[in-house]
Amino acid sequence: MKGIVYLEDGTVFEGNGFGKLGTEVGEIVFNTSMTGYQEILTDPSYAGQIVNMTYPLIGNYGVNSVENQSNRVYAKGFVVKNVSENPSNYMNEMTLDEMLKKMNIVGIYGVDTRSITKKIRNAGVMKCVISNEIFEISKLKEIIDSTEIVDRYVSEVSTKEILHIAGTGYKVAVMDFGIKNDIIENLKARNFDITIFPYDTDYKKVLSINPDGLFLSNGPGDPKSIPNAVKNVAKLLKCLPTFGICLGHQIIALAIGGNTYKMKYGHRGGNHGIYDIERDKAYITAQNHGYAVDEASILDKNMVITHRNLNDGTVEGMKSTELPIFSVQFHPEGAPGPTDTTILFEQFEENIKRSKLQDDSCLEKVAY
Structure with a gap:
């Protein structure tokens, strides 16, 4: 399925969707870790944020029940360059896609995450809407303009x-x-x-x-x-x-x-x-x-x-x-x-x- 990332300044990145079918608004941030996507997603400190990973291959060793940092995913959404559909690790219990579906989290892949990172580094963190169900820019703009991020996390x-x-x-x-x-x-x-x-x-x-x-x-x-x-x-x-x-x-x-x-x-x-x-x-x-x-x-x-x-x-x-x-x-x-x-x-x-x-x-x- 299609996926889209729409930044507050009007920048659009088109790619593919995975995880939950839906639309989410949050503050987009970038993480430079090469591993640990499961711990990042379940870290409560990411509540309210859409996480953009700079490392290009995410999900390659799957997900297990040991590495979680809490009992759920607190990030609002997940953006990656490439997502692995065939993880390989002796501890693997499910794919990243399956985890996001289970936790009701929207994911986007196939976008230029390095470009998104450069945008954030130059302009600073900003509001962002990601979706794998709505693709009309006017509607995405309306969603982001009408959503106020309240810090009650x-x-x-x-x-x-x-x-x-x-x-x-x-x-x-x-x-x-x-x-x-x-x-x-x-x-x-x-x-x-x-x-x-x-x-x-x-x-x-x-x-x-x-x-x-x-x-x-x-x-x-x-x-x-x-x-x-x-x-x-x-x-x-x-x-x-x-x-x-x-x-x-x-x-x-x-x-x-x-x-x-x-x-x-x-x-x-x-x-x-x-x-x-x-x-x-x-x-x-x-x-x-x-x-x-x-x-x-x-x-x-x-x-x-x-x-x-x-x-x-x-x-x-x-x-x-x-x-x-x-x-x-x-x-x-x-x-x-x-x-x-x-x-x-x-x-x-x-x-x-x-x-x-x-x-x-x-x-x-x-x-x-």
């Missing part, structure tokens, strides 16, 4: 109830803004006793379990879209050793009085270089974000920069000089991508250990 992807994963180690409260399964697996690997809270849980409810540490997860969209969560985190930072990843990193910046901004086209892929200032070492990392921390806004908030992006110099990590708080913009858990920086989970555990040795009554620091 965190409320859609966060858990709706408190979840507990028993462990023998320190008790960690996890604020779920759209957490990936591999992050949970890394926390479990340290034997943490994990309690996962909905994103808007009041800080008093979080403190009621008497946690030893606080973890702030990744998630979709603008951190300024969830101001109440930022206020609750600001309270919790006063007394709990805290580790934030991606959206969690940005929320820490807002919670301490800093600022964030929307990037032109963001960082998405499994091959982004960062510089670890403290270790004097470079790493290749997995990233997925469209917002960044404003460096100037946090320098007078007792924060220091710990990591920088090697392409554009943006803030990739920071830590407090007074409290056991640190965060990174990249994804140390990978999925997909390198896992060379999983040592950060060990750093979180060490911070908790030191905090308990030095001050076992930190909850008193929070004003009720």
Whole structure:
């Protein structure tokens, strides 16, 4: 069947359709990963977005039930150059086309994804409509013009109830803004006793379990879209050793009085270089974000920069000089991508250990 990609600026790309028969509108972004399409599609951080893959061959090793980062696909649509109909891998359980049909996701293939990527790099992210059922440009324009993208994605992807994963180690409260399964697996690997809270849980409810540490997860969209969560985190930072990843990193910046901004086209892929200032070492990392921390806004908030992006110099990590708080913009858990920086989970555990040795009554620091 036919397929079409119509960008907000009027650019049209004609190709073929796969997956669900339908039409979707979202913010189009590009991902530079060579593998990991299944993890990308099921990453809640992509909620509301249409993902354009730069690597030309997608679906060649199929889909399995192990690699999912959540229980569904949160991306609004998927755009690829070539899609494999005959995947080859010992773990393969279904084709990418079958997965998209099962998850009700519209897919487009046979278009120039590199050209789409160049368009986004030059003009920035923009609204896009993809369809494998409607091909009249006037109708597509009407759809995109009449659709307003409202950033309420965190409320859609966060858990709706408190979840507990028993462990023998320190008790960690996890604020779920759209957490990936591999992050949970890394926390479990340290034997943490994990309690996962909905994103808007009041800080008093979080403190009621008497946690030893606080973890702030990744998630979709603008951190300024969830101001109440930022206020609750600001309270919790006063007394709990805290580790934030991606959206969690940005929320820490807002919670301490800093600022964030929307990037032109963001960082998405499994091959982004960062510089670890403290270790004097470079790493290749997995990233997925469209917002960044404003460096100037946090320098007078007792924060220091710990990591920088090697392409554009943006803030990739920071830590407090007074409290056991640190965060990174990249994804140390990978999925997909390198896992060379999983040592950060060990750093979180060490911070908790030191905090308990030095001050076992930190909850008193929070004003009720």
